[in-house]
Amino acid sequence: xxxxxxxxxxxxxxxxxxxxxxxxxxxxxxxxxxxxxxxxxxxxxxxxxxxxxxxxxxxxxxxxxxxxxxxxxxxxxxxxxxxxxxxxxxxxxxxxxxxxxxxxxxxxxxxxxxxxxxxxxxxxxxxxxxxxxxxxxxxxxxxxxxxxxxxxxxxxxxxxxxxxxxxxxxxxxxxxxxxxxxxxxxxxxxxxxxxxxxxxxxxxxxxxxxxxxxxxxxxxxxxxxxxxxxxxxxxxxxxxxxxxxxxxxxxxxxxxxxxxxxxxxxxxxxxxxxxxxxxxxxxxxxxxxxxxxxxxxxxxxxxxxxxxxxxxxxxxxxxxxxxxxxxxxxxxxxxxxxxxxxxxxxxxxxxxxxxxxxxxxxxxxxxxxxxxxxxxxxxxxxxxxxxxxxxxxxxxxxxxxxxxxxxxxxxxxxxxxxxxxxxxxxxxxxxxxxxxxxxxxxxxxxxxxxxxxxxxxxxxxxxxxxxxxxxxxx
Amino acid sequence: xxxxxxxxxxxxxxxxxxxxxxxxxxxxxxxxxxxxxxxxxxxxxxxxxxxxxxxxxxxxxxxxxxxxxxxxxxxxxxxxxxxxxxxxxxxxxxxxxxxxxxxxxxxxxxxxxxxxxxxxxxxxxxxxxxxxxxxxxxxxxxxxxxxxxxxxxxxxxxxxxxxxxxxxxxxxxxxxxxxxxxxxxxxxxxxxxxxxxxxxxxxxxxxxxxxxxxxxxxxxxxxxxxxxxxxxxxxxxxxxxxxxxxxxxxxxxxxxxxxxxxxxxxxxxxxx
Numbered sequence: 001x002x003x004x005x006x007x008x009x010x011x012x013x014x015x016x017x018x019x020x021x022x023x024x025x026x027x028x029x030x031x032x033x034x035x036x037x038x039x040x041x042x043x044x045x046x047x048x049x050x051x052x053x054x055x056x057x058x059x060x061x062x063x064x065x066x067x068x069x070x071x072x073x074x075x076x077x078x079x080x081x082x083x084x085x086x087x088x089x090x091x092x093x094x095x096x097x098x099x100x101x102x103x104x105x106x107x108x109x110x111x112x113x114x115x116x117x118x119x120x121x122x123x124x125x126x127x128x129x130x131x132x133x134x135x136x137x138x139x140x141x142x143x144x145x146x147x148x149x150x151x152x153x154x155x156x157x158x159x160x161x162x163x164x165x166x167x168x169x170x171x172x173x174x175x176x177x178x179x180x181x182x183x184x185x186x187x188x189x190x191x192x193x194x195x196x197x198x199x200x201x202x203x204x205x206x207x208x209x210x211x212x213x214x215x216x217x218x219x220x221x222x223x224x225x226x227x228x229x230x231x232x233x234x235x236x237x238x239x240x241x242x243x244x245x246x247x248x249x250x251x252x253x254x255x256x257x258x259x260x261x262x263x264x265x266x267x268x269x270x271x272x273x274x275x276x277x278x279x280x281x282x283x284x285x286x287x288x289x290x291x292x293x294x295x296x297x298x299x300x301x302x303x304x305x306x307x308x309x310x311x312x313x314x315x316x317x318x319x320x321x322x323x324x325x326x327x328x329x330x331x332x333x334x335x336x337x338x339x340x341x342x343x344x345x346x347x348x349x350x351x352x353x354x355x356x357x358x359x360x361x362x363x364x365x366x367x368x369x370x371x372x373x374x375x376x377x378x379x380x381x382x383x384x385x386x387x388x389x390x391x392x393x394x395x396x397x398x399x400x401x402x403x404x405x406x407x408x409x410x411x412x413x414x415x416x417x418x419x420x421x422x423x424x425x426x427x428x429x430x431x432x433x434x435x436x437x438x439x440x441x442x443x444x445x446x447x448x449x450x451x452x453x454x455x456x457x458x459x460x461x462x463x464x465x466x467x468x469x470x471x472x473x474x
Numbered sequence: 475x476x477x478x479x480x481x482x483x484x485x486x487x488x489x490x491x492x493x494x495x496x497x498x499x500x501x502x503x504x505x506x507x508x509x510x511x512x513x514x515x516x517x518x519x520x521x522x523x524x525x526x527x528x529x530x531x532x533x534x535x536x537x538x539x540x541x542x543x544x545x546x547x548x549x550x551x552x553x554x555x556x557x558x559x560x561x562x563x564x565x566x567x568x569x570x571x572x573x574x575x576x577x578x579x580x581x582x583x584x585x586x587x588x589x590x591x592x593x594x595x596x597x598x599x600x601x602x603x604x605x606x607x608x609x610x611x612x613x614x615x616x617x618x619x620x621x622x623x624x625x626x627x628x629x630x631x632x633x634x635x636x637x638x639x640x641x642x643x644x645x646x647x648x649x650x651x652x653x654x655x656x657x658x659x660x661x662x663x664x665x666x667x668x669x670x671x672x673x674x675x676x677x678x679x680x681x682x683x684x685x686x687x688x689x690x691x692x693x694x695x696x697x698x699x700x701x702x703x704x705x706x707x708x709x710x711x712x713x714x715x716x717x718x719x720x721x722x723x724x725x726x727x728x729x730x731x732x733x734x735x736x737x738x739x740x741x742x743x744x745x746x
Contacts, residue, residue: 001694007724009694010712013687017713021681026567032677033601040635041597044628278564282516283595283623288650 053284057158061281066162073155074251077146079244082223082231085138092134101127116324124320124373128312131369136220137305143219144296147185152287156181160279168274170259171266173202175277176209180258183213184251187427188434190215195438201272207435208448209261211427212254217364221422222247224368228402229415246419254423257455311363315370318359323377334378347457348417348464350409352378357421362429367422372401375408413467417460424456495659496549497528505547505556507666510583512576512607513591514600515562518619520544521649522591523559526659550663558585566606580611581704586666588614589658594624594631594646608640608674610707615643615661622648641675679710687713699728 001009018024059065104126108118150156159181164174175197183190190210197203214222226246231239266272322332330338336358337351344350356370405414426449427435436445513519523529527546544559560579561572580588590607592600597618604616618631637644643661647654664670679685691709695702702708708728711719722728 001698003698003726004724006691006694006698007712007720010687010691010709010720011715013683013690014713014715016683017687018681018683021684022567022714024681025679025684026565028677028680029602029605032605034598036601036605036636036639037598039639040632042630042632044630280515285623 056284057281060155060158061161066158070159070162071248071252073150075244075248077143077150078223078247078251079240080146081139081143081219082227082243082247083240084142085223086227088138088141089134092137093130096130096134097127100130119324120317120320124316125313126316128316128319128366128369128373129309131372132309132312132366133305135224135368136365137301139220139223140216140301140305141297144185144216144301145293148292148296149287149289152285152292154282154284157279157281161281164279166259167262170263171270171272171274172205172209172262173197173199173275173277174279176202176206176258176262179206179210180213180255183210183215185216187211187213187215187431191431191434191438199272199275201266201270202275204439204444205262205265205270207438208265208444208451209258211431211448211452212258212261212423214251214254214423215364217367217428218422219247221364221368222250222419224401225415225419225422228405229410229412232402233412250419250423253420257424261451261455312366312369315359315362315366316373319370319373319377323374331378333374337374337378346464347421347460348413348467349421349460350414352408353414353418353421357425361426364422364428372404375404379404379408413464413471416467417464420463421456421460424452424459426450426453494551497526505554507553507586508556508558508583509662509666510579510585510588511557511559511591512580512588512603513560513562513619514564514593514596514603517562517591517593517600518649519559519562519591522589522617522619522647522655522658523557525649525652525655527557550659553663553666555662555666558583563603565603566610577610580607581707584703585611586613587662589617589662590614591617591619594618594621595627595629597631604640605675605677608642609676610704612672612674613665614672614674615645615658615665616640617645617647617654617658619647619649621646622651622653639675642672643670684713695723702728 060069101122104122105118108122113121156178160174160177163177163180167174167176176194178196179190179193181190182193187210190213191207194203194206194210197206223243226243227239230246231243234242319333322336323334325332327335333355336355339351340354341351344352344354352374353371356367356374360367360370426432432445432449435448436442439445439448511519511523523544523546526548528548529544529546546557546559548555548557558579560576563573563576566573566577566580579585588607588611590604592604604614607614616636618633618636621631624631631646633644633646643665645654645658645661647658649655661670665672679688688706688709691712692705695705695708699705708719708723712723719728
């Protein structure tokens, strides 16, 4: 028989098969598994952990209690992070910025380094890295292990289960809940994770909307701004709670924007049926604490920090350079800031922030350090730590950071808008590259990059407009 | 697993693993054997993978964590093994992408050993996949993982009985604690080197006309493509009208698939 004839013969034979032979074949496999398992598995007693697990599951995935528990867990993680990161951040700032910076400056002076070299190396490169480490390391070292413990325990699939229905309603795939959770770690990782979604349509929705999941690089920004500007509005006793609440609000807004944009996409350019999938709720497993600490500290915290430093160092050089290259007696940075101040004002921000977002496209992690450096360099306030106010990251209201930013004309509105803009702006360059690699489409890469910016401008514009309407035009 | 750190000269005894196992991570080079890791999602495949290769592929307590196929290597008893972590699947019978990747690799990647990782606490459900794997390969080892969790649930698994029923070696393991990894290594080594023989438990297509139809097609295929393995499986897929297989047979490409098995395995299994 020729190959074609074999195929033909096969389709002839197919007609003679019993209709349900596939089902019967599957059934016979299942029956055999059952037989083999029952011969070789012995269950002693009732298995207390099983009933315990079942109870916990019915609580965590319950229609009424599931969502509140989810929000509560996230809030607790954020609160612990904010409360816990305060002190170590202060210590690091004291060592690296307050003492380290003058010490290195002194060293450079005694070595008779030319002013531009010591400027680039110490005021640019070193100071930016020192900011990044003291602002980002403590929150990350608390946030990531907590998140990993929840992941190891098996909570994330329950989150996916709870959100599945909502995702289905907006025309997206239920597994998008998982890729969104991954995005809370890193958007680039979240976008690679969308490979678990088979349908190309739903996968694109998951890729385009992943940026609304706050990533590693943005949690510290949120936490910092909430602590410095919003925590102070409340009595000290509940400042931590208020800050955590604000960050939680932004994170949940991100989730809502994910739903909203998924819904818009699935109703317009990405129409189609929602596909189904099997989600197995894995058993709860006691997290292996040492391993969790190890993986979250080494794999996440240090790698993210390293990435931030690697990007911050050249950015520091760029920053120092644009601050010191003069055009008509005005630095390049000042030129850019002056140009962007107007559009910045419209959306509740300012020129410094917009310049920072341009310089910081390689990594979200360095937005805040860049803002700080630019502010320091353009307001002429020399070295925040050296002012002697000491603690950089504190809710006491007169922290060096608050002082600095208030001098530069920041208000609560600026902080709120920056938090919103940090949620809704273009993804970092790594993520954009990942989107390109995964979609191989210029169109969708552009959509994924620009859609969040449009959202951000609209939302910030509205907030700024109504805020000023109620509090007076300032 | 009473493995003490005494060096032993006895040739048949298991020497301490540390002296025999060298974790190669991603430094693969030319390997002597290819080992595939299959299993249901969330059974700890990636943990087994990590403890054999020394890699730290991210593991997490949720199904579908391994997205791309992961490869790593280790050297044991002076032989280099390439280990391929396949995506977790519940079966090999349907047409989802993950299942196709796993199925094609086991069939056409021609691994020297396929390790099926099953969850000791959900053995009945997990054995479905193990039986389906045994249907398409002779060289398989069943690794009953999470045996520590099973113990905590009051579940005892009879490894010997299971090995007898399945017709392949069975290793009880708790990969997170490193328990059973030594024995798994020995079994992989023995099977790859042809020192152990097994006769996997095969289900008969005990449905009227199915067995006859398969036999007829197998005969025809054997004449057209002599020496090709998995004829039964190909015949079954032809009967079911799997478009990819139908096309591969009609165009004669199925023969090329076979000859060029390693390369094909890599291409079809990468799929990204």
